[in-house]
Amino acid sequence: MHAPADYEQALRDAGLRxxxxxxxxxxxxxxxxxxxxxxxxxxxxxxxxxxxxxAVYDVLRALSAAGLVRRIQPSGALARYEARVGDNHHHVVCRSCGVIADVDCAVGDIPCLTASDDHGFTIDEAEVVYWGTCPDCSASSPASSPASSPATEPSPKG
Structure with a gap:
């Protein structure tokens, strides 16, 4: 979906003006x-x-509520928005620069939705965040390793 007509149809389909x-x-x-x-x-x-x-905050809230965008907020990071909706994918976040990438479920369609104990809940979404160092940050500081460097909060990077 990258054409204005597609966006207009998606809005209509979601019941939005x-x-x-x-x-x-x-x-x-x-x-x-x-x-x-x-x-x-x-x-x-x-x-x-x-x-x-x-106005942008209001639109993001409406689009999120309608399921047209997804709001994610990894611990210690700013809220982010993505257009990949309708699947149960996860994210990997760089501890150094804050860059985020999508990660598909490791096995099958929705294995992460089968909790060891659901406590009676009907589970429809799981949020998994992997933390590490992206290739660019790893290349720029080869001497540091996750075991030897302290964890830092990611910095915002769009």
Whole structure:
């Protein structure tokens, strides 16, 4: 989905009114996977010109509620938004630079939805976050290793 007509149809299918801010924000999230809100705002402003922070926040909330985007927030990191929805994938986060990548479930369709004890809950989603060091950060500091360096909070990187 990368054409305005596709975004408009997705909005209609989700029962949302088609507006320029909604299509622009949806496009921004598609073009910038795992983007923080500031990145989405900047990308939206490239298309619409002046748009308020609050308008983008409101659109992101509506798109998330409608299931058109997914809000993720790894521990210690800013909230991020992605267009990959409808599957139960996970994420890997670099402890050094904060970059995030998608990770599919390790085995089968939804093995992570089978909890060892569901305590009576009907489970429909699992959130797994892997932490480590991305290839770029590993290459820039070959002397450090996860065992010898202290864990740090990821820095925002869109």
């Amino acid at each position: 088609v507006t320029r801010p909604r299509t622009a924000v949806l496009d921004a999230v598609h073009r910038h996977p795992h983007a923080d809100t500031e990145t989405v705002i900047d990308a939206t402003r490239e298309v619409l010109g002046d748009v308020s922070h609050q």
